[in-house]
Structure formats: structure tokens, C-alpha cells
Amino acid sequence: MLRSMLSAHLRCSSPAQLAFGSLQVVKQLQRQLSSASTAPAAATAALGETNIQDPADTLEFPGGRVPFTNGLNFLGGPLTPSSPRIPCYRTLDGTGRHIPDAAVPHDLQQPEAVSLYKAMAKLQVMDTICYDAQRQGRFSFFMTCAGEEATVVGSAAGLDPRDVVFSQYREHGVLLWRGFSFDDFANQLYGNSLEPGKGRQMPIHYGSKELHYQTVSSPLATQLPHAAGAAYAMKLDGADTVTAAYFGEGASSEGDFHAALNFAATLGAPCLFICRNNGYAISTPANEQYAGDGIAC
Amino acid sequence: MALHTSIARCNARVGRASAARVAVKPQYVRGAAQVVAAKKKEVMMWEALREATDEEMERDPTVCVMGEDVGHYGGSYKVTYDLYKKYGDMRVLDTPICENGFMGMGIGAAMTGLRPIVEGMNMGFLLLAFNQISNNCGMLHYTSGGQFKVPVVIRGPGGVGRQLGAEHSQRLESYFQSIPGVQLVAVSTVANAKALLKSAIRSDNPIIFFEHVLLYNIKGETHDGDYCQSLERAEMVREGTDVSIFTYSRMRYVVMQAVAELEKKGYNPEVIDLISLKPFDMETISKSIKKTRKALIVEECMKTGGIGASLSAVINESLFDELDHQVLRLSSQDVPTAYAYELEAATIVQPSQVVDAVEKMCSKVAVAV
Numbered sequence: 227m228l229r230s231m232l233s234a235h236l237r238c239s240s241p242a243q244l245a246f247g248s249l250q251v252v253k254q255l256q257r258q259l260s261s262a263s264t265a266p267a268a269a270t271a272a273l274g275e276t277n278i279q280d281p282a283d284t285l286e287f288p289g290g291r292v293p294f295t296n297g298l299n300f301l302g303g304p305l306t307p308s309s310p311r312i313p314c315y316r317t318l319d320g321t322g323r324h325i326p327d328a329a330v331p332h333d334l335q336q337p338e339a340v341s342l343y344k345a346m347a348k349l350q351v352m353d354t355i356c357y358d359a360q361r362q363g364r365f366s367f368f369m370t371c372a373g374e375e376a377t378v379v380g381s382a383a384g385l386d387p388r389d390v391v392f393s394q395y396r397e398h399g400v401l402l403w404r405g406f407s408f409d410d411f412a413n414q415l416y417g418n419s420l421e422p423g424k425g426r427q428m429p430i431h432y433g434s435k436e437l438h439y440q441t442v443s444s445p446l447a448t449q450l451p452h453a454a455g456a457a458y459a460m461k462l463d464g465a466d467t468v469t470a471a472y473f474g475e476g477a478s479s480e481g482d483f484h485a486a487l488n489f490a491a492t493l494g495a496p497c498l499f500i501c502r503n504n505g506y507a508i509s510t511p512a513n514e515q516y517a518g519d520g521i522a523c
Numbered sequence: 524m525a526l527h528t529s530i531a532r533c534n535a536r537v538g539r540a541s542a543a544r545v546a547v548k549p550q551y552v553r554g555a556a557q558v559v560a561a562k563k564k565e566v567m568m569w570e571a572l573r574e575a576t577d578e579e580m581e582r583d584p585t586v587c588v589m590g591e592d593v594g595h596y597g598g599s600y601k602v603t604y605d606l607y608k609k610y611g612d613m614r615v616l617d618t619p620i621c622e623n624g625f626m627g628m629g630i631g632a633a634m635t636g637l638r639p640i641v642e643g644m645n646m647g648f649l650l651l652a653f654n655q656i657s658n659n660c661g662m663l664h665y666t667s668g669g670q671f672k673v674p675v676v677i678r679g680p681g682g683v684g685r686q687l688g689a690e691h692s693q694r695l696e697s698y699f700q701s702i703p704g705v706q707l708v709a710v711s712t713v714a715n716a717k718a719l720l721k722s723a724i725r726s727d728n729p730i731i732f733f734e735h736v737l738l739y740n741i742k743g744e745t746h747d748g749d750y751c752q753s754l755e756r757a758e759m760v761r762e763g764t765d766v767s768i769f770t771y772s773r774m775r776y777v778v779m780q781a782v783a784e785l786e787k788k789g790y791n792p793e794v795i796d797l798i799s800l801k802p803f804d805m806e807t808i809s810k811s812i813k814k815t816r817k818a819l820i821v822e823e824c825m826k827t828g829g830i831g832a833s834l835s836a837v838i839n840e841s842l843f844d845e846l847d848h849q850v851l852r853l854s855s856q857d858v859p860t861a862y863a864y865e866l867e868a869a870t871i872v873q874p875s876q877v878v879d880a881v882e883k884m885c886s887k888v889a890v891a892v
Contacts, residue, residue, distance in 0.1 A: 428688025
């Protein structure tokens with residue numbers, strides 16, 4: 227990437243080398259970006275050779291060895307010929323039939339499949355009733371997870387019950403799978419004295435220490451650094467659990483998202499980041515939220 | 524404080540807006556024997572704010588709006604409803620969800636020629652933008668030696684609503700008031716909402732513009748024409764003699780509810796809507812206290828470090844000899860706003876508390892020496 231090329235230059239031996247190299251990079255980039263976007267292919271002609279120099283001649287850098295190149299190329303991004311889009315994994319086709327060669331590393335037995343399906347069905351029924359109740363004014367707020375039942379229930383089933391969940395607000399399927407009853411949900415929605423939150427948080431901001439589900443907080447993506455921190459704590463404890471952090475593609479625009487991923491990566495913390503990309507953040511479509519293949523790596 | 528006032532910027536008459544119900548204006552028809560009363564159209568506060576935004580965007584091509592879902596969705600409280608159809612997707616910009624990001628973006632745009640209106644979907648989310656607001660928005664005019672100005676308006680719904688939970692019920696005026704270089708304005712009526720937003724947009728200073736989540740649907744009349752209201756003047760809501768009640772935003776209505784009861788009991792309170800939370804309109808405030816000799820502050824922010832705390836200190840320091848009673852402050856409890864109805868009501872100021880406070884203050888009679 228441009229950044230790594232620049233940083234490699236920044237560690238060159240002489241200031242002159244650094245200045246000259248950086249100037250080449252920046253001038254080229256400026257020209258490419260400000261030239262008409264109608265002909266990106268023409269603008270990406272590489273200058274000089276692209277082959278890596280002597281593999282033994284590398285830059286020693288914290289984090290690994292950096293090979294040198296004498297070609298000036300920008301890797302990735304909108305100006306280079308497009309690489310194939312990150313694909314979407316599936317094992318069932320559009321009609322619901324199993325795709326013959328699909329990779330299914332953890333086979334499902336029928337009883338488990340039925341439990342998953344039951345949970346999804348219960349979830350959908352609960353959502354329908356609660357949504358109507360909210361529209362009738364019985365409580366102030368509700369969010370359904372229509373269309374995302376499989377995402378939350380499936381992922382919850384893959385987790386250990388002791389894995390700590392940091393959710394956004396659309397993952398009550400995880401709670402349902404773990405054993406939160408309809409009464410528990412109703413108590414929270416009504417904010418009465420029977421719920422663990424004691425009526426202090428608004429509806430759908432569930433929390434259950436018993437079920438290892440952290441209380442939801444409204445501002446988006448604030449739970450992600452929490453998840454990284456909790457995973458860090460687990461690592462220090464030598465625990466065999468992980469944290470699972472859920473969020474939407476809209477929330478991934480927040481600074482906290484990038485910070486959390488960076489922390490989890492640099493700390494080597496056992497944190498699973500699960501993005502529910504449903505294409506919209508209230509009214510903002512995904513193509514206005516980010517420029518890229520999706521929240522994936 | 525060397526803040527420019529908005530008065531020079533407005534090309535319409537500026538004055539104290541009367542907050543009481545606007546009188547019906549008679550219209551004289553030439554040749555007619557009778558005077559025909561013309562009633563202006565009543566609009567809701569969100570419509571008034573929308574009118575102000577629309578008028579300013581039309582008048583000045585550098586004015587733009589940015590925030591989450593302000594474009595096609597029209598804003599969480601419809602203040603930018605359909606404006607994207609008139610001004611396009613770039614001037615009414617739907618941003619990705621990153622408050623610190625789009626706040627920084629607005630500040631950068633302001634420093635290089637635009638006049639952005641940055642909307643927080645809820646004021647509470649602007650806490651994520653606190654760094655940009657305090658370190659940059661407020662500071663850059665000063666730290667650049669005056670070379671760069673930051674003419675942004677940062678607006679959004681704040682205050683305690685109806686069971687929205689703690690994170691959606693924030694009162695950020697208390698957190699923002701310490702930031703050097705920003706002006707804080709709180710609107711309360713349809714008329715002052717439109718007139719103040721127009722002034723805020725025209726001001727070269729960064730203005731944090733507090734709307735209240737429960738006031739968007741109140742109805743009223745706006746001023747005629749291109750009326751701009753001073754950003755630094757308080758509003759006289761009710762003239763009186765017994766006690767000066769200082770309030771702002773939705774608490775103005777809580778106070779007036781209490782006043783209705785106090786009037787029946789024979790009290791004559793003076794009610795002043797602060798409007799300008801920073802800087803305080805000390806001229807209006809001191810004139811009132813010199814008259815009534817008692818000050819009661821009614822606010823929705825927390826007791827600790829609230830607007831009332833600052834105002835109380837200033838009054839004690841500068842008007843101590845004019846007071847016959849210590850300054851009383853009615854503020855919200857220092858707890859997160861709970862969701863449950865009863866808990867929420869118990870954390871904010873209720874009209875009965877205002878009545879009790881006035882009775883307590885006014886029953887102590889000063890002995891003349």
C-alpha cells in the first residue's frame with residue numbers, strides 16, 4: 227500500500243533519499259488523483275520496473291523485513307486495475323438447496339438444526355409482536371432483526387455460552403439462543419423492576435451478566451474497544467474464552483471501530499468482530515457509508 | 524470577551540424578541556371602512572428551523588448542511604426535510620456515521636470558505652466529536668492569530684425527552700460551556716428558533732445551537748421577513764417584581780407552568796429566558812436582579828457543573844450586594860437519566876419544585892436597616 231511504501235522510504239538511510247523518494251510518490255499520486263477520472267487505466271502506467279530487487283537486501287523494520295523495489299506503483303485503491311471483489315460465502319443456493327461442493331467444516335445434525343430453526347422462528351414472532359406493541363405506544367422504542375435472524379442465531383450457536391458478547395442493538399437473537407425468556411425481554415422493554423437493568427436503560431438495551439451479554443449502550447461502535455479490552459483481559463487470565471463484538475456496517479464508520487480492530491490486532495487479543503451488513507444505516511445506503519467491497523478482510 | 528456580535532452581520536433590525544404570544548397584526552385595506560385582522564401562519568418549530576436553513580442557503584451559496592441522514596431522510600426531526608431536492612446531495616450531505624469525522628470535516632470546510640451547519644442526530648452523540656469541538660472548533664481562530672475563522676453552526680436535538688434513556692437525554696451545554704472560543708445558544712420558541720438560527724448561520728463565530736427534543740412540534744408564528752435575533756441577548760418572558768427566574772430551553776415552559784400557579788397565590792415573578800448560555804447577557808440579568816433582589820435558576824442540566832453553577836457564581840461575584848436571598852438553583856439530579864417513566868420524572872425539575880422555591884425565597888422578608 228501507499229502507506230507502507232512511504233514508511234519504507236521514511237526509514238531510508240539518507241535524508242536525500244527520503245526526500246527524493248517521497249517527492250516521486252506524492253507527485254505521482256497527485257497527478258493520478260487530479261487527472262480526469264474517465265481514464266483511470268491510462269493513468270496507472272507503472273514507472274520503471276516492478277520486480278523486487280535482491281531478496282537478500284531488505285530493510286530491517288520492527289514488524290518484519292521490507293523488500294525494496296525500484297518501481298513506482300500504487301497497490302490497490304480506485305486507480306489500479308480492479309482486483310476481484312471479496313466474494314460472499316454460501317452453502318445454500320437461492321432456493322434453499324444445499325450446494326453440492328460447498329465447504330461445511332462443522333456438520334449439523336438434525337436436532338441442532340431444528341433448535342436453530344426454532345430459535346429463529348421464535349425470534350421472528352417476538353419481533354413482530356414487539357414491533358406492533360411499540361407502534362401502539364406500549365413502550366418507547368424497538369428494533370427488529372428482520373432478515374438477520376440466521377446471522378445472530380447461527381453465530382450465537384457457534385460461540386461458547388461463556389464467550390462474552392458485546393452487541394450493538396440488533397442481536398437479541400443471541401440472548402434468545404442463550405436462554406433469555408420472553409418474560410425477560412418483556413420486562414426489559416417495559417423497564418420494570420423485574421429486569422436486571424432495573425428500568426434504567428431504554429428498550430432493546432438488554433444486558434445479562436448471567437448470560438455473558440454486556441448491557442447495550444446507544445452510541446454506535448463504543449462497544450468495540452470494550453470488546454478488545456475484554457479480550458485482552460481474557461488473554462492475561464489465560465482463559466479459553468473469546469469476546470464476540472457485533473455491529474452494523476454503519477457503525478464501522480466510527481473511529482472506535484478502526485481503533486478497536488487495531489488494538490485487537492496489536493495485542494493479539496482473542497476478539498471476534500462480526501459485522502451485520504444489511505446495506506443501510508437508517509437511510510444511508512452502504513455505497514455512501516464506505517468505498518470498498520464491504521466490512522471484510 | 525472579544526467575540527464579534529451578530530448584530531453587525533444582520534441586515535435586518537435586531538432587537539429583543541417578545542416571547543409572549545405575538546399580537547395579531549391589523550391590516551388596513553385602503554378605502555375600506557373596517558380594519559381587517561390578518562393572522563400569520565402558525566408553523567411548528569422544526570418547520571421554522573427548516574425555513575431559516577432554507578432561506579440562508581438560498582441567500583448564501585457557501586452555506587451547507589452535513590450530518591447523518593439529513594439529506595434523503597430529511598433529518599431525524601425533519602429540520603432538513605426535502606432540502607436535498609433543492610440544493611443537491613453535496614450541499615445537504617449525508618455523512619458516514621462518524622461524528623468526530625464529520626465534525627472535523629465541517630471545521631476544515633469552514634476554515635477554507637464554507638459555512639457548514641453540522642447536525643448531530645442527537646446532541647449526545649456529539650460527545651464523540653468533543654475533541655474536534657474543543658481542540659479545533661473553539662481554538663483555531665485564536666491559535667492561528669485570527670487568520671482562520673470557523674463559522675460553523677453545530678446543532679441538534681438535546682435535553683431530556685420522553686423515555687429515551689440516558690444516552691439520548693444528554694444536556695451538553697454543561698460540558699461545552701468551558702470551551703474557549705465557542706458561543707452557546709438555546710432556543711425555546713418558534714419565533715426565536717428561526718431568528719436565532721439565521722443569526723447563527725451568519726455569524727463568523729462557531730455557534731453551538733441547542734434545540735430541545737420535545738419542542739420540535741410546538742406551534743407558533745415566526746417574525747416577518749429576514750428577521751435575525753441577537754445571539755447574545757436574553758429574552759424577557761414575563762416582567763415582574765418578586766423574584767428573577769432565569770431559565771432556558773424547555774424549562775421555560777416548566778417555569779411558566781409554575782408561574783400560572785404562583786400568580787394565583789399572589790406572586791409576581793419575573794421570568795427571563797437566557798437564550799445566550801455563553802456569554803451570559805449580564806446587562807439583562809443584572810437589571811432584573813437589581814429590581815427583584817432574588818435570583819432563581821431553573822435548568823435541565825445536572826446540578827454539578829451546569830449552566831446554573833456558572834451563572835450562580837457570576838451573580839454572587841458581581842451582584843452580591845443586590846441580593847436579599849442566596850441564589851437558588853433547580854437542576855436535574857446528578858444521575859444518568861433513567862428510562863422508566865417515574866424515575867425519569869424524578870430526575871428532572873418539575874413545576875411544583877419551582878413553586879416551592881419561589882415561595883421559600885419570597886417568604887423571607889428583608890429587614891430594612
